[in-house]
Amino acid sequence: MNTDSLDTADLIGMLGGALIAVGVVVLGAVNTLTDNPHTEVTNDAGAVTAEPLVPADVRAYLVAAGLVIWGLYGIYKLTRPAETTEQPSAALADD
Amino acid sequence: MSTDAATVDTRLFGREVAYSFDGPWSAYWMALLRVIAGWWFLNAGLGKVYDQGLTYDTTGWLEFGTQGTIVHPITDFFAANAAILPNLMVPWGQIAIGLGLIFGVLTRLAAANGMILASFFYLGNAGWGHGFVNGELFGILVFGGIALFGAGRVFGLDAYLENTALVEQHPRLRYLMG
Numbered sequence: 001m002n003t004d005s006l007d008t009a010d011l012i013g014m015l016g017g018a019l020i021a022v023g024v025v026v027l028g029a030v031n032t033l034t035d036n037p038h039t040e041v042t043n044d045a046g047a048v049t050a051e052p053l054v055p056a057d058v059r060a061y062l063v064a065a066g067l068v069i070w071g072l073y074g075i076y077k078l079t080r081p082a083e084t085t086e087q088p089s090a091a092l093a094d095d
Numbered sequence: 096m097s098t099d100a101a102t103v104d105t106r107l108f109g110r111e112v113a114y115s116f117d118g119p120w121s122a123y124w125m126a127l128l129r130v131i132a133g134w135w136f137l138n139a140g141l142g143k144v145y146d147q148g149l150t151y152d153t154t155g156w157l158e159f160g161t162q163g164t165i166v167h168p169i170t171d172f173f174a175a176n177a178a179i180l181p182n183l184m185v186p187w188g189q190i191a192i193g194l195g196l197i198f199g200v201l202t203r204l205a206a207a208n209g210m211i212l213a214s215f216f217y218l219g220n221a222g223w224g225h226g227f228v229n230g231e232l233f234g235i236l237v238f239g240g241i242a243l244f245g246a247g248r249v250f251g252l253d254a255y256l257e258n259t260a261l262v263e264q265h266p267r268l269r270y271l272m273g
Contacts, residue, residue, distance in 0.1 A: 024227045039223050056223055060165045063227075067214050067235070074207060078270050 013073035016066040023062030027054040125246040129196050132237045136209060137193025143186035150182040157181060161219035170219060188212060196241065199251015202273035206242035210235050247273020 006014075031038050031052045041050040143151040157174035161167045173181050188208060195205030217231035240246075247253030253273030262268045 024232070028227055038226065056227075057165055059227060060218055064165060064214075064218055067210070067218075070239070071211070078267070081267075 009073065009076055013069065016069035016073065019062050019066035019069065023059040023066065027059050027062070030054055122249045125241075125244060126250040128237060129199060129202070129241050129246045129249075129251065132209070132234070132241060133193045133196030133198075133205075135193070135234065136189040136212075137197060140186045140189030140191075140193055144190070147186075150179070151186040153181045153185050154178050156219070160221060162221060164219050164221050166215060166218045170215070185212070199247035199249075199253050199273055200256065201271050202247025202251060202253050203242045203245070204271040206238040206246075209238035210242070213238060245273045249273070 028038065031054055034053050036053040037050050038052055039056050040048050040052070043049050154174045157170040157178070161170045170181075189212065192205045192209045192212070195201050196209070213231050213234040217229070217235060220229070220231065223229075245253075248257070251273050256262060257269060257272055262272070
């Protein structure tokens with residue numbers, strides 16, 4: 001695949017990784033730096049004693065959105081006509 | 096050492112990046128990553144088949160294991176309406192993905208399906224007991240890396256399959272290979 005330049009679809013595909021990084025890293029850092037747990041904390045009676053500032057579901061939806069974008073990008077690439085530069089350059093290791 | 100490998104020549108974040116997989120350390124690392132990730136899924140699939148036979152009862156996990164997670168509406172639907180699909184596809188999909196990765200056959204197809212399965216395992220992780228960065232997330236990233244770098248061409252059968260007449264007549268098949 002020719003990767004010398006990125007088209008709009010490639011940039012949208014890369015957005016998937018950005019959403020995953022926001023869901024996992026950025027919002028995880030928000031919870032950590034504000035001294036909040038990452039998930040609900042309950043006591044023995046089952047009552048919620050502490051909640052995260054950013055709910056786990058919000059982070060999970062962001063990660064899921066990123067994964068879906070990657071999946072759609074893969075399907076999009078599969079449906080595009082094969083590029084003529086697709087042939088991998090065959091090079092010998094001991095060249 | 097001859098590996099008939101791909102050369103990556105790309106542009107990332109505004110910079111030209113060029114490196115090849117024909118170097119011994121790149122080839123070594125890609126092949127190791129592929130085989131270890133392949134064994135992870137092959138072993139998981141074989142364990143299920145040895146345990147329960149041709150189909151594996153996933154309904155407990157689908158209905159209750161994922162309860163409260165964002166994928167529960169999907170997993171619950173399958174548990175109630177089409178349990179045969181995940182019951183077949185989880186063990187045999189894992190075995191097929193594992194074999195594909197270990198032998199480097201249809202590597203990108205195997206890795207992409209590994210990402211799909213691992214995504215459900217990751218997002219169906221009720222309670223996030225092991226945090227947001229856990230084995231499943233790393234599995235997704237490793238599968239993605241294998242697909243991205245075409246690791247099947249390094250000591251894998253895809254390097255040979257890509258040169259067959261069938262693939263040369265249907266070049267789009269390369270998207271599914273290493």
